[in-house]
Amino acid sequence: MRVLHIITGLGVGGAEQQLRLLLRHLPAACDVVTLTNPGPVADGLIADGVRVTHLGMGGNRDLGALPRLTRLIHSGGYDLVHTHLYRACVYGRLAARLAGVRAIVATEHSLGDSQMEGRPLTAGVRGLYLASERLGRTTVAVSPTVAARLERWGVPAARIEVVPNGIDLAGFRFDPVRRQRTRQRFGLPENAFLIGAVGRLTAGKRFGLAVQALAQLPEDCWLLLVGGGPEENVLRRTAREAGVAGRVLFTGERPYVPDGSPGPDLPSLTAAMDLLLSPSAEEAFGLAVVEALAAGLPVVHASCPAIEDLPPHTAPHARRVTGDATEFARAVAEARAAGPRTRTAAEAARHYSVTRSAARLMDVYATALAAPREAAPSSPSPQGVSS
Numbered sequence: 001m002r003v004l005h006i007i008t009g010l011g012v013g014g015a016e017q018q019l020r021l022l023l024r025h026l027p028a029a030c031d032v033v034t035l036t037n038p039g040p041v042a043d044g045l046i047a048d049g050v051r052v053t054h055l056g057m058g059g060n061r062d063l064g065a066l067p068r069l070t071r072l073i074h075s076g077g078y079d080l081v082h083t084h085l086y087r088a089c090v091y092g093r094l095a096a097r098l099a100g101v102r103a104i105v106a107t108e109h110s111l112g113d114s115q116m117e118g119r120p121l122t123a124g125v126r127g128l129y130l131a132s133e134r135l136g137r138t139t140v141a142v143s144p145t146v147a148a149r150l151e152r153w154g155v156p157a158a159r160i161e162v163v164p165n166g167i168d169l170a171g172f173r174f175d176p177v178r179r180q181r182t183r184q185r186f187g188l189p190e191n192a193f194l195i196g197a198v199g200r201l202t203a204g205k206r207f208g209l210a211v212q213a214l215a216q217l218p219e220d221c222w223l224l225l226v227g228g229g230p231e232e233n234v235l236r237r238t239a240r241e242a243g244v245a246g247r248v249l250f251t252g253e254r255p256y257v258p259d260g261s262p263g264p265d266l267p268s269l270t271a272a273m274d275l276l277l278s279p280s281a282e283e284a285f286g287l288a289v290v291e292a293l294a295a296g297l298p299v300v301h302a303s304c305p306a307i308e309d310l311p312p313h314t315a316p317h318a319r320r321v322t323g324d325a326t327e328f329a330r331a332v333a334e335a336r337a338a339g340p341r342t343r344t345a346a347e348a349a350r351h352y353s354v355t356r357s358a359a360r361l362m363d364v365y366a367t368a369l370a371a372p373r374e375a376a377p378s379s380p381s382p383q384g385v386s387s
Helices: 014-023 039-047 065-076 086-098 123-133 144-153 176-185 207-214 232-242 266-272 287-294 325-337 347-351 354-370
Strands: 002-007 029-034 051-054 080-084 103-108 138-141 160-162 193-198 221-226 248-252 275-278 299-301 318-320
Touching (some): 002 086, 014 029, 014 039, 014 287, 029 039, 029 065, 039 051, 065 086, 080 354, 086 123, 123 144, 138 354, 144 160, 193 207, 193 266, 207 221, 207 325, 221 266, 232 248, 266 287, 275 287, 287 299, 287 347, 299 325
Parallel strands (some): 002 029, 103 138, 138 160, 221 248, 275 299, 299 318
């Protein structure tokens, strides 16, 4: 089976790194096209032996990208096209249909109640999404919560399959040597209690609440912010104003798997933490939370469909908080007071093993390929597309 994955960009992000992880476990011949921004994940994919093509798309309405993508798909002789992220889904599904591909699958990684990929959900975004969705065979939701949101949008339930994000359980397994080495790298005091927060530094992630919570905790508590993004300067200013700038560490974007770049990877950073704090109020899955559970960490979170979709006993040390910074600080203090625990993966994390997700995705592929071929559509103009 030859599969082409089309994604909007390959900078460091949850969907992008999830694609790289999945391709390591999918028993199919896979190539990747990125519409824009090859980024570090493209380098990682190439290092893994995956062929990556940069389409060089100039903007949201670069309609010249559509025939280029159609020709690329047609010349590759692919059995199936799998699209990821909004812009790639809009352009990729149409190009695949025009190229006569037998089956088209899309994964919805980031649909929230009020936003998609950090952007507000407008009538235009919804309309274009639904129009392009009809061009595919199946839409994959990364959680039952996202599947329900897709149904409310108007995607027929029969066209939705749930394939959760996958976790590299072995990669996130707690390693005390890696923990000590990473903490020494940051110059942490030996008894420091390290609170971690992982994700794009955007307003929607609400990491300012983590900084404000830190200001209400004892001085031996530190905060490790893992990720890059447009809110970094805002968060640094918040830390200065709160008087905790000396206890907030910024790592920048970090890979999920070792890629040869300097500095620790995400599993090493997770090993160094004592607790994960996730103040984001609107998540599609909650990947950082589940990875923390795979590392045996206690978690304080505002939203995590991956946990909320499972029985409570599968993540006994995960606590949901919906209040302000004071509530988050109180929950962190209570988790710390409970004392250290054995760092073993929670049952919830084991439920989301990447090998299981890859197997479920292959079932989706097989079903899509078994369905009758559909006629190619005319070429509508993808106006109003956002990244």
